[in-house]
Amino acid sequence: MAALLNSLVENGFVGVFAIGWxxxxxxxxDALESHPDGGWRVGAVRVRLELLDTPWLLAHVKPSFMLDLLDRLEPQSTAVWYADPDLVIDxxxxxxxxWALxxxxxxxxNCFPKLAPHHYLRRAWTSFAHEHLGLELDAAMSCGFNSGFVGVRRNDRVFLExxxxxxxxxxSIGVPLNxxxxxxxxxxxxxxxxxxLNLAALAHAGRVSSLGPExxxxSPGMNVMWHAADAPKPWRRHYLVDLLCHGRGVGNAHRRFWDYAQGPVRSWTDLQWRCRRLSLWGAVVLSRFYHAAS
Structure with a gap:
């Protein structure tokens, strides 16, 4: 979460950074400056902490939290964005x-960037939407979206609903949310x-503006974010051990995570950060010889 916040500050975000926890x-x-309106301040960003009291896994309250921000917590806001904490803005x-305009x-x-209208999952979601929500899905849309990031302006709130x-x-159909x-x-x-989220996108009568997996x-191309979606996550990964024992290299998402991990918000001591970076770059350099010799 600290790396995500640092990436937003470095890239010029001005607004409220709400942490659901x-x-x-x-x-x-505790190390941040207090904000006069409550919470904390990091540059031009107000940081607020909101307790999410739910038995569900927190991934399943994303739309509820976003609607609460629009309706109760930040009623003057014009838009709300959600980002997974293993993602950095770049x-x-x-x-x-x-983009949100x-x-x-x-x-x-990355796994299902394309879902044809006749794809098994699309057929199943279409039946569910029709039977349980009374909605028809867009047969022309052929994309599959990642729920790790979404931006919604207030006039598109029906998407979140x-x-x-x-x-x-x-x-109600036997799918647990814990x-x-x-x-x-x-x-x-x-x-x-x-x-x-994909069902909501397919049902949305307004416009969707998408980027590809890049x-x-x-994938290479228009990399405006880096999502370390693979496991183990950057903060749990031992890069040299992973390379030597499993032959696993270091992707750009992990490199950019550690670039942003030490900024105005510090979740690591300088020594911890340097050791992690040393392990990462040691694995990057060694992997060149590792692959050349394989």
Whole structure:
């Protein structure tokens, strides 16, 4: 979360950074300057902490939290963005503001960037939407989106309402919401929050503005964000051990995470950060010889 916040500050974000949490709050908050309106301040960014009191996995309250920000917590705001905490922003924030003006801002997924209208999952979601929500889905849209980032302007809030309604109905058909990925991908609702985001996009009568997998750094091109979607996450990964034991190299998302991990918000001591960076770059250099000798 600290790296994401640092990336926003460095790229010119001005606004409110709301952290939805449960359990112990981030310890690095104590080192931040207080904001006169409550919460904390990092440059031009106000940081606020909001307790999410729910038995569900927090991934499944994304649309509810975003609607709460629009309706109660920040009623003067014109737009709300959600980002997973394993993601960093890597383009000027002005780009993201222009992007959301074109419609609901979404990025295509790395696993299912394309879903033809006759795809099994599309057929299953269409039946669910018709039977349980009374909605028809757009047969022309052929993209599959990642739920790790979404930008919604206030006049597109119906997108969030549909996403929330679809998620709330899943327990009624036996899909639990206290797990991230119940079942397997052969089940119609394995990705849960992401599947229902796709349903909301397909049902949205307004405009959607999307980037391909390159938007999150899943493929080369227009890399405006980096999403370390693979496991283990950057803060849990031991890069040299991973390379030597599993032959796993270091992707750009991990490199950019550590570039932003030490900024105005410090969740690591200088020594911890330097050791992690040394391990990462040692693995990067060694992997060149490793692959050459393989």
């Amino acid at each position: 449960r359990g112990a709050p981030p310890p690095w908050l 383009a000027p924030w002005a780009f993201f503001e222009r 074109q419609g609901v801002a979404l990025c295509e997924d 549909t996403w929330r309604r679809a998620l709330e109905l899943l327990p 797990q991230l990925k119940p079942g397997t991908r052969v089940d119609p609702f394995h990705g849960t929050d992401q599947d229902m 938007g999150m750094g899943f």
